[in-house]
Amino acid sequence: MRRLTLIRHGLTDWNASGRFQGHSDVPLSTEGRQQAERLRGYVATLDVDVVIASTLARARETASIAFPESVVREDDRLRELDFGRFEGRTIEENRESPEWPTWFRDPFGRQAPGGESYRELRTRAVAWYRETVRGHEGAHVVAVSHSGTLQMLLSHLLGVERPRWRKRLYLRHTGVSNVLFVDGEAIIERINDTRHLLPDRSDPFAS
Secondary structure, eight states: OOEEEEEEOOOBHHHHTTBOOTTSOOOBOHHHHHHHHHHHHHHTTOOOSEEEEOSSHHHHHHHHHHOTTSOEEEOGGGSOOOOGGGTTSBHHHHHTSTTHHHHHHOTTTSOOTTSOOHHHHHHHHHHHHHHHHHHSTTOEEEEEEOHHHHHHHHHHHHTOSSOOTTSSOOOOTTOEEEEEEETTEEEEEEEEEOGGGSSSTTOTTOO
């Protein structure tokens, strides 16, 4: 593989209301589809060989909108963390659960109740990454996935052995991160590029 482009999906209504999504199959909101359309203009000039998305609707839809000429492959290993019984609730609602304090102390090592741990998420995401690198020599691969999954991949590439939940790399919706491969080494070129979301691309501080 010569280049890996990592993209977070567009906004959903649950994102907007602060609800844990995980494996819940929530579609893009109107704003999320607009973000994906703006992303399409940004990635239009990329020479892409393979597009792979999480099997969840918000990632598949983002990929289909942004790469309309590509056949979007799907892979379960690119799904978000399974938050189990915390899904569909806000953090304030989850804090009322007696199960929350135990999980929150060590979400990397402990499974969410009825779900999985970030360690398990990282294991499956890295397995996908290694298999993809081996299987796509010389290719530019795009992966459309989720915040937690992409953060686990990037932390692996950065050598962060035990990333902390909510104190990790910040990735906005449809944010683009690039990894280059030079002499067999993975080099992170950029993280969370969202210039396509700015109303004025000439102003990096526009909001």
